[in-house]
Amino acid sequence: MAFVWLALSLPGCARTSNAHTRKVDGLNREALAALQAGNPKQAQKKLQSALSLAKKENLGDHPSVAETHMNLGVVYAAGLDQQSRAVREMTKALELHPESAPNRGVQDGKIDKAFDLAKKRAKPRKSKSEKKAPAAAPAPAEGSAATEPTKSSDAAGAQPLPMAPEPAPVSDLEARLPDPMPEPVFCHVPAKIPPGQDVTLWCGVDKNLRARNATLYARPADQIEFTSIEMKRSDGGWWVGTVPAPLVHGNMLQFYVQAEKSNGEALAANGNVGSPNFVIIRDGARPAPKVLTQQVLEGEDEPPLVEAGPEAAPIEKASSFDWSRLFVALSVGTGWGWHASGPLEFRQDLQVDAGTASAGLGHVLPEVGYRLNERWAFSLQTRHQLLPNEGTTGGRTGRPAQAANAALLRALYSRPLSARFQLQGSASLGAGEGFRMVLDPLPARGRSGTDTVRGGPVLAGGGGGRSLCPFAELRARG
Numbered sequence: 386m387a388f389v390w391l392a393l394s395l396p397g398c399a400r401t402s403n404a405h406t407r408k409v410d411g412l413n414r415e416a417l418a419a420l421q422a423g424n425p426k427q428a429q430k431k432l433q434s435a436l437s438l439a440k441k442e443n444l445g446d447h448p449s450v451a452e453t454h455m456n457l458g459v460v461y462a463a464g465l466d467q468q469s470r471a472v473r474e475m476t477k478a479l480e481l482h483p484e485s486a487p488n489r490g491v492q493d494g495k496i497d498k499a500f501d502l503a504k505k506r507a508k509p510r511k512s513k514s515e516k517k518a519p520a521a522a523p524a525p526a527e528g529s530a531a532t533e534p535t536k537s538s539d540a541a542g543a544q545p546l547p548m549a550p551e552p553a554p555v556s557d558l559e560a561r562l563p564d565p566m567p568e569p570v571f572c573h574v575p576a577k578i579p580p581g582q583d584v585t586l587w588c589g590v591d592k593n594l595r596a597r598n599a600t601l602y603a604r605p606a607d608q609i610e611f612t613s614i615e616m617k618r619s620d621g622g623w624w625v626g627t628v629p630a631p632l633v634h635g636n637m638l639q640f641y642v643q644a645e646k647s648n649g650e651a652l653a654a655n656g657n658v659g660s661p662n663f664v665i666i667r668d669g670a671r672p673a674p675k676v677l678t679q680q681v682l683e684g685e686d687e688p689p690l691v692e693a694g695p696e697a698a699p700i701e702k703a704s705s706f707d708w709s710r711l712f713v714a715l716s717v718g719t720g721w722g723w724h725a726s727g728p729l730e731f732r733q734d735l736q737v738d739a740g741t742a743s744a745g746l747g748h749v750l751p752e753v754g755y756r757l758n759e760r761w762a763f764s765l766q767t768r769h770q771l772l773p774n775e776g777t778t779g780g781r782t783g784r785p786a787q788a789a790n791a792a793l794l795r796a797l798y799s800r801p802l803s804a805r806f807q808l809q810g811s812a813s814l815g816a817g818e819g820f821r822m823v824l825d826p827l828p829a830r831g832r833s834g835t836d837t838v839r840g841g842p843v844l845a846g847g848g849g850g851r852s853l854c855p856f857a858e859l860r861a862r863g
Contacts, residue, residue: 405442409435409449413456417488425464432457446481454478455485458503463493469567471495473682475503483507505565559621560682566591569653570599570644573677574662577670578638584628584664587677588616588642594652596644601626602658603640605633611658616642623677637663660799710756714764719747724822729836731778731785737838742822745772754797762797766813768820768844776826776834786837791817791844811848819844 412435419428435453444450458474461467478485487496563571572588590596602611616626628638640663641656656662674681726739748771754764770789778784793815800808819841826834 405438405444406447406449409439409444409447409453412438413449413453416456416460417491420460420464420491425460428460428464429457432460448482451478451481451485454481455487458499459487459491459496462495462499463491466495468495468499469563469571471499472502472506472563472567475500476506479503479507502565502567506563559619559623560587560677560679562589562622568655569594570642570655572642572655572662573682574664575671575673577665577667578633578673579668579670580634580666581630582633582672583630584633584638584673585675586626586628586640586642586673587619588624588626588655589622590624590644591653594644596624596652597647598645598649599624599626600643600645601628601640602643602661603628603632603638604661605635606637606639606663607635608632611639611641611661633666635666637665639663712754712756712762712764714752714754716750716752717747718750720744722822724838724840727838729824729832730821730839731783731836732781732832735831735836737824737836742824742838745770745821745823747771752795754795760798760800762799764795764797766793766795766815767791768793768815768817770820772821772823772835772837774835776832779831779833785835786821786839789818789821789839789841791815791819791841793844809848809850813844813846813848815844816842817844818842 412431416428416431416435419425419431432453436450436457439447439450439453454474455478458471458478461474462471475485475487487500560573566589569591570588571590572586574586575584578584586601588599588601590599599616601614601616603614604611612632614626614628616624619625624642624644626642628640632638639661641654641658641661643654644652646652721741721743723741724737724739726737729735729737749769750766752764752766754762756762768789768791772785772787772789774785774787793813795811795813798810819839821837821839824832824836824838826832
């Protein structure tokens with residue numbers, strides 16, 4: 386009867402497993418479609434939902450699980466520009482199935498770079514039989530008779546062969562340093578931390594740099610100066626630094642890490658004073674781990690962004706908008722420019738020769754934007770130009786323009802050059818009243834008062850330069 390029950394049950398189990406893998410495969414297809422449609426966040430959620438379902442239904446090392454990890458790596462690399470996470474997911478895929486490869490439907494050099502690193506990091510996966518293989522029986526002493534095995538060792542009261550000692554659980558061990566490093570200075574950063582508690586950060590430095598020291602610079606978001614914290618080398622080769630609790634307040638902790646020679650000269654850094662990394666501070670967040678285990682490094686103990694229910698439907702976060710990336714700015718300035726010959730704007734019966742003129746009193750430019758990553762940001766800016774009026778109108782009705790207003794969309798780029806300097810670039814496009822240049826009174830040419838020449842209404846331009854951050858750090862010495 387037992388045999389009949391098994392025979393009837395096994396096909397049902399197979400059907401159930403196939404149903405689950407079909408759901409996983411379907412979520413993978415939906416994720417790739419979302420990525421190609423330009424929605425990497427949605428793709429990420431679908432793939433994490435697929436992994437949650439696979440874990441819940443014990444799909445283990447099924448090829449669909451490996452494919453999901455690989456596709457999640459593609460999303461991190463091509464869609465979210467998170468190289469270290471891309472390498473981590475692709476490494477998992479290769480360790481499950483060495484023949485795994487990125488989907489060729491998405492082409493991006495970042496995917497190939499992450500995949501090459503993952504192939505170098507991936508370790509051959511041991512089978513369960515290898516993990517629990519019994520130790521070899523000791524050879525019989527010379528001159529003694531070998532004991533023939535009986536058909537029933539249990540009946541003879543024989544003890545089971547001693548098992549090879551199990552390796553210590555990975556959770557009790559310090560994580561392995563990535564090899565090769567995904568970047569010269571690689572840091573594991575928790576997603577969120579609670580306020581008022583110490584935060585321990587773990588960073589790896591490329592061995593080819595031969596760093597002798599590493600320094601962690603940290604500050605709360607409402608503070609200008611950074612506090613320097615000396616990092617210590619762990620037994621596993623990580624550089625470890627702890628940010629003291631008094632610095633962990635407000636809505637975020639900003640930091641960067643610098644690898645140095647023995648004389649303090651910088652070799653490489655992760656972040657910098659003008660573009661630091663950050664960790665969100667939230668009440669109720671999980672404390673940062675004191676020890677970086679392999680599970681923490683690989684994200685296996687992090688709460689999932691999505692959960693898999695009966696239909697493995699993604700569960701949205703309470704808010705998917707990262708408010709910490711929002712910024713506001715205010716610029717003021719003035720200028721001088723060249724204009725072509727033509728009629729004046731107010732006294733249209735008068736002509737002006739080509740030449741130069743000022744932008745008047747100046748202009749004010751309020752701005753609100755969103756930073757995509759440490760290099761790129763986009764913003765909406767309005768421009769309000771203030772113009773003086775002097776002299777008389779010469780009996781004409783009305784008066785010369787006193788302002789020029791416009792709205793602009795801007796793309797902003799920044800690239801660190803050193804701890805204090807950054808390369809800055811921008812491109813702007815907008816429309817409105819355009820801009821105006823002011824011509825002073827010139828009675829000899831019939832201008833009894835100021836007048837203007839106008840450019841626009843469409844505005845386009847670019848900018849570039851190098852910025853200086855005067856406050857690099859505040860050193861604390863004990």
